Amino acid sequence: MSYPVRYYCPHCGAVFELEREGYLSDKSVTPYPLVGWEYAAPDEDFESADGVRLVCGEDVAGGEGSDGGERNDGGEEGTGDVVRWTGERSSADDVEDPTRESPCGETLFLSFVRFVDGEEVEPEPERAHTTIATDGPGGPRGTAGPRGPSGPSGFGQ
Ligand SMILES: [Zn+2]
Numbered sequence: 001m002s003y004p005v006r007y008y009c010p011h012c013g014a015v016f017e018l019e020r021e022g023y024l025s026d027k028s029v030t031p032y033p034l035v036g037w038e039y040a041a042p043d044e045d046f047e048s049a050d051g052v053r054l055v056c057g058e059d060v061a062g063g064e065g066s067d068g069g070e071r072n073d074g075g076e077e078g079t080g081d082v083v084r085w086t087g088e089r090s091s092a093d094d095v096e097d098p099t100r101e102s103p104c105g106e107t108l109f110l111s112f113v114r115f116v117d118g119e120e121v122e123p124e125p126e127r128a129h130t131t132i133a134t135d136g137p138g139g140p141r142g143t144a145g146p147r148g149p150s151g152p153s154g155f156g157q
Pocket residue numbers: 009010011012013014056057102103104105106
């Protein structure tokens with residue numbers, strides 16, 4: 001059982017519909033991949049991944065080459081497309097740049113809720129991630145520490 005669910009591009013607000021299984025819960029649509037999430041292309045078996053990687057404005061047909069069993073080709077508006085851009089535009093607050101050209105062609109990531117051992121997994125906030133990367137106070141430790149064996153200088157004379 002799959003049906004189209006509406007989302008919008010976080011970059012420009014372009015609205016799209018994704019044909020997907022009803023049992024999956026969405027977490028978010030973001031302009032970057034969440035840490036620890038695995039993404040599949042819309043015409044891949046994304047239901048077994050943690051999310052879908054999409055390109056803004058790019059329609060994706062329900063892959064003929066894929067071996068997926070049941071396919072919903074009785075859609076009312078589409079022809080079984082997995083991703084369909086509606087031509088509408090969201091005016092949500094969290095759209096990065098509502099004035100830019102749309103669709104923008106940027107990559108976006110739809111993340112599903114992940115569970116590990118029955119517990120919902122929270123993504124690491126991107127900010128914490130960059131702080132760790134740029135902030136490097138561990139440097140001086142290596143040079144300042146083992147100063148001990150400088151004694152032998154007097155030995156060689
Ligand atoms: Zn966009």
